[in-house]
Amino acid sequence: MEIRVDAIGSVTVVAIAGDLDGSTAPRAQEEVLALLGPGAKIVLDLTTLDYMSSAGARLLLLIYRQITQNSGDVLLAGLNTEIEDMLSATGFLDYFKVAMTVDDGLAMLGE
Amino acid sequence: MTVDRIDIYPTREYQGVKLRAGRQLPFGASAVPGGVNFSVYSAHATACTLVLFEKGAQEPMVEIPFPDEFRIGNVFAMIVFGLEYENTEYGYRMDGPWDPTNGFRFDKDKILMDPYAKAIGGRDVWGQTPDWNDIYHHRARLVYDDFDWEDDRPLETPIEDLVVYEAHVRSFTQHESSGIRHRGTFAGIREKIAYLKELGINCLELMPVYEFDEFENSRTSPVNGELLLNYWGYSTVGFFAPKAGYAATGHLGMQVDEFKALVKELHRNGITPQRATKTARISRFAGWTTGPTTCSRRRVTTSISAARVTR
Numbered sequence: 397m398e399i400r401v402d403a404i405g406s407v408t409v410v411a412i413a414g415d416l417d418g419s420t421a422p423r424a425q426e427e428v429l430a431l432l433g434p435g436a437k438i439v440l441d442l443t444t445l446d447y448m449s450s451a452g453a454r455l456l457l458l459i460y461r462q463i464t465q466n467s468g469d470v471l472l473a474g475l476n477t478e479i480e481d482m483l484s485a486t487g488f489l490d491y492f493k494v495a496m497t498v499d500d501g502l503a504m505l506g507e
Numbered sequence: 508m509t510v511d512r513i514d515i516y517p518t519r520e521y522q523g524v525k526l527r528a529g530r531q532l533p534f535g536a537s538a539v540p541g542g543v544n545f546s547v548y549s550a551h552a553t554a555c556t557l558v559l560f561e562k563g564a565q566e567p568m569v570e571i572p573f574p575d576e577f578r579i580g581n582v583f584a585m586i587v588f589g590l591e592y593e594n595t596e597y598g599y600r601m602d603g604p605w606d607p608t609n610g611f612r613f614d615k616d617k618i619l620m621d622p623y624a625k626a627i628g629g630r631d632v633w634g635q636t637p638d639w640n641d642i643y644h645h646r647a648r649l650v651y652d653d654f655d656w657e658d659d660r661p662l663e664t665p666i667e668d669l670v671v672y673e674a675h676v677r678s679f680t681q682h683e684s685s686g687i688r689h690r691g692t693f694a695g696i697r698e699k700i701a702y703l704k705e706l707g708i709n710c711l712e713l714m715p716v717y718e719f720d721e722f723e724n725s726r727t728s729p730v731n732g733e734l735l736l737n738y739w740g741y742s743t744v745g746f747f748a749p750k751a752g753y754a755a756t757g758h759l760g761m762q763v764d765e766f767k768a769l770v771k772e773l774h775r776n777g778i779t780p781q782r783a784t785k786t787a788r789i790s791r792f793a794g795w796t797t798g799p800t801t802c803s804r805r806r807v808t809t810s811i812s813a814a815r816v817t818r
Contacts, residue, residue: 485756487772
């Protein structure tokens, strides 16, 4: 699992690649939560995410809760069909705005 | 803010695995800081061993006998540290008397599933023929117990006001005419909630949704040669575990989240979920039953009753 962070205007794009599961989610949590100040606007770019387990889905919701309680905004971009299916079937997707691409996501967050 | 708990550190080690005495309640496997608390009740077992597998492995990664000090009354309880939560399956070996005349059939050679398991793996996809040589078929798994229910609560609609629709999870949406994405699953029912509301019902009673063995008593159809399965599921393997084969995400081990998401959405739409249960019918794979010889060799205890398990 690799994380790349890019600042584009007022939005932070966090790209997570590889596998997000019980063994990698704790490190991802540490790295992503460190980026979340008050009013943070985050695009989670999952375009190159290959696999997400239950722990990964929980991390997404944790990020959502942290951001929204600090008046920020977050959306998911680039979900592949399999991961989107899993998040949809388990209800996790209900919490998020979803963009097809990072560019679409940036536009949705006003950037 | 408070300082961290001080009772979350190992006190002993077994084959490199760090342990401490567990808490008796709740029964089952529960997350605690740094580890998992395993607690199991047996009135007549003389010894108990926790058997840990890596997910899907044929052989256990370790078998840990409960030290005598970790047993209080009829409860064996132990905290195991450092387990990889999503990648662990567990069961028990219970030792005790073999005296069928008096109802005792303990056999420590068998690995028993935890009667309190909240997730059960090993049969993750409906109708997929299992490996019959597997030494442990229905495998207790660890679950995250942090589903975000938000403000959800039971609707408590008076029983005289219920308009009940009974359905089988698979049959309800399996046909392509259902027009949905996740056919034959808990998620599929969630997709059909608008339809249920249109019907005017306010209660959805689901035929057995807990883990059962669709291959139990399976037979070949004399008409067309097809394998006929235990379709209805009135033969429980684990009362606390949603059936993985009914979940679109069962192959990912996320059937608990999927089922809870369905319950939450039904509540949100004013529909009371009910589940059909027959506690008198229990699968031979349910490790904790009294009952006929076919099931008794896999039991945890001779005295625990179905009524106690389903409280």
